[in-house]
Amino acid sequence: MKLATSSYSYSSVTPIHSVFLHKNRRKLSFNIFQGTSSSTTASNSTSTSSSTQTHQLLSTPAAMVSSLRTHRHAHYPPPWFSVAPMMEWTDNHYRTLARLISKNAWLYTEMLAAETIVYQKDNLDRFLEYSPEQHPIVLQIGGNNLENLAKATELAEPYKYDEINFNCGCPSPRVAGHGCFGARLMLDPKFVAEAMSVIAAHTDAPVSVKCRIGVDDHDSYNELCDFIYKVSSQSPTRHFIIHSRKALLNGISPAENRSIPPLKYEYFYGLLRDFPDLRFTINGGINTVDEVNAARRAGAHGVMVGRAAFQKPWHTLGHVDTAIYGAPSSGVTRRQILEKFQVYGDSAVGKYGRKPTVRDVARPLLGLFHSEPGNGVWKRKADAAFLHCTTMKSFFEETLVAIPDHVLDSPIGEPSSGGEDPFANIHTLLPPAYESREQELLYA
Numbered sequence: 001m002k003l004a005t006s007s008y009s010y011s012s013v014t015p016i017h018s019v020f021l022h023k024n025r026r027k028l029s030f031n032i033f034q035g036t037s038s039s040t041t042a043s044n045s046t047s048t049s050s051s052t053q054t055h056q057l058l059s060t061p062a063a064m065v066s067s068l069r070t071h072r073h074a075h076y077p078p079p080w081f082s083v084a085p086m087m088e089w090t091d092n093h094y095r096t097l098a099r100l101i102s103k104n105a106w107l108y109t110e111m112l113a114a115e116t117i118v119y120q121k122d123n124l125d126r127f128l129e130y131s132p133e134q135h136p137i138v139l140q141i142g143g144n145n146l147e148n149l150a151k152a153t154e155l156a157e158p159y160k161y162d163e164i165n166f167n168c169g170c171p172s173p174r175v176a177g178h179g180c181f182g183a184r185l186m187l188d189p190k191f192v193a194e195a196m197s198v199i200a201a202h203t204d205a206p207v208s209v210k211c212r213i214g215v216d217d218h219d220s221y222n223e224l225c226d227f228i229y230k231v232s233s234q235s236p237t238r239h240f241i242i243h244s245r246k247a248l249l250n251g252i253s254p255a256e257n258r259s260i261p262p263l264k265y266e267y268f269y270g271l272l273r274d275f276p277d278l279r280f281t282i283n284g285g286i287n288t289v290d291e292v293n294a295a296r297r298a299g300a301h302g303v304m305v306g307r308a309a310f311q312k313p314w315h316t317l318g319h320v321d322t323a324i325y326g327a328p329s330s331g332v333t334r335r336q337i338l339e340k341f342q343v344y345g346d347s348a349v350g351k352y353g354r355k356p357t358v359r360d361v362a363r364p365l366l367g368l369f370h371s372e373p374g375n376g377v378w379k380r381k382a383d384a385a386f387l388h389c390t391t392m393k394s395f396f397e398e399t400l401v402a403i404p405d406h407v408l409d410s411p412i413g414e415p416s417s418g419g420e421d422p423f424a425n426i427h428t429l430l431p432p433a434y435e436s437r438e439q440e441l442l443y444a
């Protein structure tokens with residue numbers, strides 16, 4: 001197993017706020033969790049704590065906000081690994097699961113449109129509330145209206161997200177087609193700089209941009225550098241997350257836009273070389289902790305993983321704390337995770353009338369047994385159970401019988417290794433160095 005180049009402890013970590021230069025200012029009471037292994041017996045000792053857990057996971061909004069305040073300036077693990085923002089995927093339910101598996105991963109919310117926040121200002125908890133355990137957590141917002149971006153950031157401020165990220169990479173027609181929004185914004189760096197300045201002026205948190213390496217024919221390395229240069233020189237943005245493929249706004253689907261345009265990691269590493277004062281997180285096509293560590297060894301400040309972290313949460317996130325952060329193994333099992341998730345889930349189901357449903361809450365669990373014995377049967381049982389189950393408890397009772405005890409009770413094994421290092425020769429492939437035409441660019 002590969003370990004991180006340096007191990008860390010919370011106390012020795014530089015606070016994120018100084019890393020990113022800042023601007024102006026268990027055991028459940030039913031049988032499915034009573035497996036035969038010793039780890040189950042161990043978790044029995046916590047059987048009386050479910051109400052406490054519920055309290056810890058979901059407290060009242062006021063208590064939550066005050067609790068969040070105390071977390072914002074805490075010392076966090078460095079953002080070496082983050083889970084990408086993914087609409088309809090990285091919701092509160094998924095993030096709750098992710099945090100139960102990895103204590104160190106940075107978690108991004110799904111994109112929230114500034115307009116949603118502004119128009120739902122009397123209903124903000126539904127969109128912005130999260131449990132304190134989810135720190136470090138980054139809110140991603142999207143939009144093209146400075147006033148709404150300002151207002152949305154201001155409205156989100158009491159929730160004390162650890163960073164505010166602005167979406168300049170989404171190619172979805174629902175987003176990109178509506179004027180200048182998402183990936184299209186890369187064509188208007190001046191606006192992005194204005195937006196970032198406005199966002200930064202309404203939060204105490206650091207701000208960052210997530211973008212592609214280009215859009216349509218505007219895909220040269222120099223154009224990407226011009227974008228980074230203008231945004232970073234005209235706004236407080238010091239952190240860029242680079243989805244290392246361009247966006248095609250020609251009508252192909254968002255999913256195709258995450259596979260058809262080729263990955264060009266050499267552009268990412270070119271940015272590291274040409275903008276040494278900025279911080280860059282690499283994203284796109286990175287699926288294993290080995291690849292994450294390889295990207296970091298090649299120089300990336302951070303690595304963001306999207307689909308793999310959702311589709312195979314156990315096999316991806318399960319290795320993050322040990323193989324990337326050098327922490328000792330927690331020995332946690334999926335049974336223990338599900339026990340806690342049930343407590344969360346039963347507090348969440350129906351919180352807003354008929355929503356969320358058991359299906360909504362349980363969806364992130366569907367990849368938990370990826371490639372394990374019983375996975376197919378469990379998914380079929382889950383599909384059937386979604387039709388009538390109204391509690392997570394009954395959902396688990398009905399479905400988890402498909403998963404053998406040894407699967408539920410094993411801690412994560414060693415990460416599989418031996419794949420090709422996609423970054424092995426990256427420094428021999430870099431594009432020619434960027435030469436900014438400073439005056440020309442500043443007034444463009």
Ligand SMILES: Cc1cc2nc3c(=O)[nH]c(=O)nc-3n(C[C@H](O)[C@H](O)[C@H](O)COP(=O)(O)O)c2cc1C
Pocket residue numbers: 084085086087088089110111140167168169170210243258283284285286304305306307308
């Ligand atoms: C279902 C889905 C929804 C996504 N929604 C967002 C989003 O809200 N904001 C964003 O910046 N990127 C979004 N993305 C893109 C991811 O953040 C990430 O950039 C992309 O999946 C590439 O990373 P990966 O290869 O590790 O999956 C989404 C991706 C998926 C699969």
